[in-house]
Amino acid sequence: xxxxKLDLFSIRLIAxxxxxxxxALILILLDLVIKRKETIAFVGVLGTLTAxxxxxxxxxxxxxxxxxxxxxxFDGYANFFKLIFYINIIxxxxxxxxxxxxxxxxxxxxxxxxxxxxxxxxFMASAVDLIVLYVGLELMALSTYILVGITRxxxxxxxxxxxxxxxxxxxxxxxxxxxxxxxxxxxxxxxxEIASALQNLNLLENPILxxxxxxxxxxxxxxxxxxPFHMWAPDAYEGAPTSITSFMSIGPKAAAFAALGRxxxxxxxxxxxxxxxxxxxxxxxxxxxxxxxxxxxxxxKRMLAYSSIAHAGYALLGIIAGTHGGLSSMMNYMAIYxxxxxxxxxxxxxxxxxxxxxxELTDYxxxxxxxxxxxxxxxIFMFSLTxxxxxxxxxxKFYIFMEAINAGYTPLVIIAVIxxxxxxxxYLRVVMYMYMKEPKAHVTLxxxxxxxxxxxxxxxxxxxxxxxxxxxxxxxxxSIAGF
Amino acid sequence: MVPLSWYIMLSAVVFSIxxxxxxxxxxxxxxxxSVELMLNAANISLVxxxxxxxxxxxxxxxxxxxxxxxxxxxxGLAILIAFYRNNPTIKVDEINLxxx
Numbered sequence: 001x002x003x004x005k006l007d008l009f010s011i012r013l014i015a016x017x018x019x020x021x022x023x024a025l026i027l028i029l030l031d032l033v034i035k036r037k038e039t040i041a042f043v044g045v046l047g048t049l050t051a052x053x054x055x056x057x058x059x060x061x062x063x064x065x066x067x068x069x070x071x072x073x074f075d076g077y078a079n080f081f082k083l084i085f086y087i088n089i090i091x092x093x094x095x096x097x098x099x100x101x102x103x104x105x106x107x108x109x110x111x112x113x114x115x116x117x118x119x120x121x122x123f124m125a126s127a128v129d130l131i132v133l134y135v136g137l138e139l140m141a142l143s144t145y146i147l148v149g150i151t152r153x154x155x156x157x158x159x160x161x162x163x164x165x166x167x168x169x170x171x172x173x174x175x176x177x178x179x180x181x182x183x184x185x186x187x188x189x190x191x192x193e194i195a196s197a198l199q200n201l202n203l204l205e206n207p208i209l210x211x212x213x214x215x216x217x218x219x220x221x222x223x224x225x226x227x228p229f230h231m232w233a234p235d236a237y238e239g240a241p242t243s244i245t246s247f248m249s250i251g252p253k254a255a256a257f258a259a260l261g262r263x264x265x266x267x268x269x270x271x272x273x274x275x276x277x278x279x280x281x282x283x284x285x286x287x288x289x290x291x292x293x294x295x296x297x298x299x300x301k302r303m304l305a306y307s308s309i310a311h312a313g314y315a316l317l318g319i320i321a322g323t324h325g326g327l328s329s330m331m332n333y334m335a336i337y338x339x340x341x342x343x344x345x346x347x348x349x350x351x352x353x354x355x356x357x358x359x360e361l362t363d364y365x366x367x368x369x370x371x372x373x374x375x376x377x378x379x380i381f382m383f384s385l386t387x388x389x390x391x392x393x394x395x396x397k398f399y400i401f402m403e404a405i406n407a408g409y410t411p412l413v414i415i416a417v418i419x420x421x422x423x424x425x426x427y428l429r430v431v432m433y434m435y436m437k438e439p440k441a442h443v444t445l446x447x448x449x450x451x452x453x454x455x456x457x458x459x460x461x462x463x464x465x466x467x468x469x470x471x472x473x474x475x476x477x478x479s480i481a482g483f
Numbered sequence: 484m485v486p487l488s489w490y491i492m493l494s495a496v497v498f499s500i501x502x503x504x505x506x507x508x509x510x511x512x513x514x515x516x517s518v519e520l521m522l523n524a525a526n527i528s529l530v531x532x533x534x535x536x537x538x539x540x541x542x543x544x545x546x547x548x549x550x551x552x553x554x555x556x557x558x559g560l561a562i563l564i565a566f567y568r569n570n571p572t573i574k575v576d577e578i579n580l581x582x583x
Binding site: 135146154163165170180187 | 491515529540543555561563
């Protein structure tokens with residue numbers, strides 16, 4: 001083989017991943033000697049910041065390219081998603097500290113698994129070879145299965161992990177079979193080489209290759225939670241500890257979007273007509289089912305799960321557009337969604353106190369009377385998730401719809417706008433409960449400086465990006481430039 | 484020599500058995516074995532293609548799949564045992580706490 005061609009110096013491009021994995025291993029060892037979990041969490045945050053800094057330095061030096069025999073790309077596209085992942089780890093750790101003590105599941109492994117899952121996501125975002133993509137996906141998925149079931153004395157959490165595990169394993173088998181068919185027909189697993197083989201071997205109309213592509217899309221559909229592959233999402237989101245619900249509604253979804261974007265654009269780029277004809281109906285039923293079923297929910301975590309399904313449907317428009325502009329608006333969407341969703345979950349977490357779950361919508365009745373600040377922040381996040389200006393959620397939807405219209409998918413955008421209007425019903429119902437109902441029971445908020453910081457940061461970013469969208473939009477456009 | 488198409492047909496049949504088993508069986512252990520069948524169907528076709536194309540990549544992929552499947556089995560059974568301790572059943576129909 002070409003092992004001698006492995007340029008050891010180019011290994012520097014995976015330095016952020018190496019740092020993250022080393023820190024995750026160190027955390028497991030530290031857990032044996034340090035009893036205070038806050039210290040472990042602090043080391044985890046510090047390690048993440050180091051990885052982010054190294055990643056930034058590598059970008060600033062203008063190093064792009066690939067390593068590991070051309071299987072791992074270090075480019076703006078991957079780095080933009082890695083930025084989302086770093087933010088996701090840090091904010092998740094911040095909202096977990098107090099909450100995991102309340103859940104009586106404050107383990108050191110919790111923090112190390114978050115880092116392992118994230119390094120898997122980073123490999124997915126950077127993978128330009130199906131082998132690396134698969135291994136990254138499994139590293140992410142296996143760590144997330146454990147995180148969902150980490151409160152192992154609660155039957156809900158066990159059941160959520162079980163359902164997530166079985167459907168996740170089922171979907172990765174689909175991915176593998178799709179990869180094997182693609183490999184068999186094109187003779188390679190490298191994304192760029194697959195694209196050139198499609199042209200050279202005249203495979204564009206090949207039904208077996210089409211089947212392989214459908215299987216790969218279905219597997220990513222499971223991870224993104226597209227309808228009809230969404231069955232696990234509401235159960236896993238409801239049963240998992242809330243901090244992990246927040247973590248997995250952003251990380252794995254963004255990673256799967258990153259990988260899906262790269263596979264469809266790089267490898268199956270010449271087959272845009274075929275794959276967009278699969279994704280369009282998926283996107284429509286995802287938006288329909290996500291928004292309509294969310295109306296019937298009484299549990300806020302379950303409602304946010306359906307909302308997250310619906311948001312996946314909107315973000316898919318960016319990929320369907322098939323242009324670089326569409327892809328950058330999808331990246332933009334995932335970044336904004338990360339902030340507003342973590343913020344909403346942080347408020348949900350604050351309602352949890354000893355002996356009180358605070359997950360039912362009725363628990364929010366009259367919250368504005370007893371806790372005006374928390375209610376006002378929840379209002380911002382709910383407005384943003386609906387897509388009402390001047391919040392960032394509006395900007396995210398605006399750019400993605402604009403790019404889809406530019407690519408000529410106007411009917412699809414009209415459908416998306418209609419469902420987006422329907423979504424206002426269940427988001428604003430939370431606001432209505434908070435401001436227009438009388439308090440039913442006395443709710444005590446479990447605040448801590450870390451949660452306060454998280455909510456402050458997410459609310460500030462949600463508002464700032466809503467008022468000055470060019471900050472993020474330009475970054476996304478710049479990142480995609482070399483794609 | 485056995486032609487390539489026979490291997491591919493074998494792998495397609497094994498994969499289909501796995502999918503049908505996953506969707507129809509009601510015992511979690513059998514469901515889990517069905518997933519393993521699906522993974523191995525992918526392995527069969529990867530090895531067959533790898534030999535036919537005289538390219539090593541498919542076999543490298545198989546090594547990764549086998550390793551990951553082992554990790555997956557460990558985690559899956561651990562989750563199953565954690566579940567069983569709180570709720571002693573392995574029937575799919577009886578795992579219905581979360582719904583709506």
